[in-house]
Amino acid sequence: MKGNKMPSRHLDLNKKLGDLLAEYNVITHEQLNQALKEQQHRGGQIGQILRELGFITEDVLVAFLGKQAGVPYVSLSEYGDIPEEIIKLVPESVARHQTLIPIAKKGNTLTIAVANPRNVFVTDDLRLMTGYEINSVIASENEIKTSIEKYFSAKGSINDAVQELELRGAKDDVEILKDRDAGKDIIALEAEGEAAAPIVKIVNLILSGAIRSKASDIHIEPYEKSLRVRYRIDGVLHEVSAPPKKTQNAVISRLKIMSSLNIAEKRLPQDGRIKIKVLNSEIDIRVSVLPTAFGEKVCMRILDASSLCLDLSKLGFEPGTMKTFQKNMDVPHGIILITGPTGSGKSTTLYSALSKLNQPDVNISSIEDPVEYAINGINQVSAKPDIGLTFAAGLRSFLRQDPDIIMVGEIRDTETAEIAINAALTGHLVYSTLHTNDAPSALTRLNNMGIEPFLTTSTVVMIVAQRLIRVICRNCDEEYEVPADALLSIGVTKLEIGNVKTVKLHRGRGCERCSGTGYKGRLGCYEVMEINDKIRELVLQRSAAGAIKKAAIENGMITLRKAAVMKVLSGTTTVEEMLRVVTLEEE
Helix, strand or coil: CCCCCCCCCCCCCCCCHHHHHHHCCCCCHHHHHHHHHHHHHHCCCHHHHHHHCCCCCHHHHHHHHHHHHCCCECCHHHCCCCCHHHHCCCCHHHHHHHCEEEEEEECCEEEEEECCCCCHHHHHHHHHHHCCEEEEEECCHHHHHHHHHHHCCCCCCHHHHHHHHHHHCCCHHHHCCCCCCCCCEHHHHHHCHHHCCHHHHHHHHHHHHHHHCCCCEEEEEECCCCEEEEEEECCEEEEECCCCHHHHHHHHHHHHHHCCCCCCCCCCCEEEEEEEEECCEEEEEEEEEEEECCEEEEEEEEECHHHCCCCHHHCCCCHHHHHHHHHHCCCCCEEEEEECCCCCCHHHHHHHHHHHHCCCCCCEEEEECCCCCCCCCCEEEECEHHHCECHHHHHHHHCCCCCCEEEECCCCCHHHHHHHHHHHHCCCEEEEEECCCCHHHHHHHHHHCCCCHHHHHHHEEEEEEEEEEEEECCCCEEEEEEEHHHHHCCCCCHHHHCCCCEEEEEEECCCCCCCCCCEEEEEEEEEEEECCHHHHHHHHCCCCHHHHHHHHHHCCCCCHHHHHHHHHHCCCCCHHHHHHHCCCCCC
16 A cells, blocks of 8 residues: 555546545555456455455545545544434434444534445435434444444343243243244344243344354353353353243243254254344354253354455464465365364364365365355355265265365264375365364374375375464553563573563453453464475374474474464463463473
């Protein structure tokens, strides 16, 4: 970007945004051409793509759009608190649907911040709805959405719903069997107020609360005298308000009905799926029901396609690690393995790599259990072991479908591993995942599964181990100093911090935006092991994982521990988070 100065002369509204940005030297023509190629490949708005590529900031884009439409730009983060009487002038449903928020009132004029200043119909509707003259200003979409969540809240609470349930009596246990709400927007369901049965409202509040908190999982756990609800946010479980024990059976039955499970079966585990709408965006929820000593435990995994990051540069790769990954990700044939525990972001890395390789001249097929996110241009198959469609069976069928690239959700057994290796030997590129603690252990794991070392060395090209680490909240980030000896005592080396007495680190104080945790969002820590001749020789000798790891480090591999240390020293995360995520073993 050449500069952030906004153009002062009149803008031609008929010109395309990208051309205008280049004309006024906000971006270069080379940057515009790169963004247009990316747009042709994956679609989307040019402004959003330019922002994702890092050519312009969101503030510059929004300010330019405002200038283009003749609407002033404001930053809501610097605007201060908005009085409740102003917020109440616009219905929550309108604010959410149109992405706008009222911010000021002077005389008979109401000022609203909008994300899309060209939507003149909204102005007319609000004029009729409120009786005020409407003055529009433009603000970033993220800031408006943050303000909406801050000032508008779900109508009612779990406690209110429980009180209503007590007033109505037990008849609601029957009422929830009528699945009238399937496919509706969950936010709209909250707003129905008195029309919804209390149990329905309790479930909706649990679901919508998790989605608003950007949780990845919901746990509903029955104990002898209580019911516990927890959200997994940024990889850590947080306990939230839960309904009383007496509503346990009704709440679980409601969730079973929503996910098309057998409500009469309480002795065996069951798996299902719920699809709901939140603010006009569809979200899939994977539901697992497990019988326990005091009732059925429900665990729900939230899959929000809109939050899926497919930009490799934003996943958390260190520069050297990224270079190695990109060098090997599109080899003509071979196996690339992504390893790590459940919830470590393996699927996101796989999808990001496949999205980069997804071109019109490439045939990509994947078999997953289940398909988490649908990607246009990739033939995705959902495994169904109960009818014989296992990873091995699907992979065998793929070889008759003329594929160039194959993705197998997980190598779980020897049969799947053998077929994957045969596919790589016959000229295909195979991506898959494996559950190991680090990259070198994946090679010994394949040997333990019965795969001959000469087959492993002939096919495996690269192994990527990863973990997700929480990022310090930028709103409450603060700097502090620690003695260098304190870092040396937890495994940080002098080479990493230099010959100093104190080291400046960062931490989050805790604020409203991060719910007092000091963290907001997560990034990956990556250990990328490129297979070279020395490593192949060690595998053929059936050497231990430790020897392979030593050879990989000599070849330039950045370990998970070192990647986490680099994020601590760069101010991305904290020492406490590093110790929580990675082990500080001797290398």
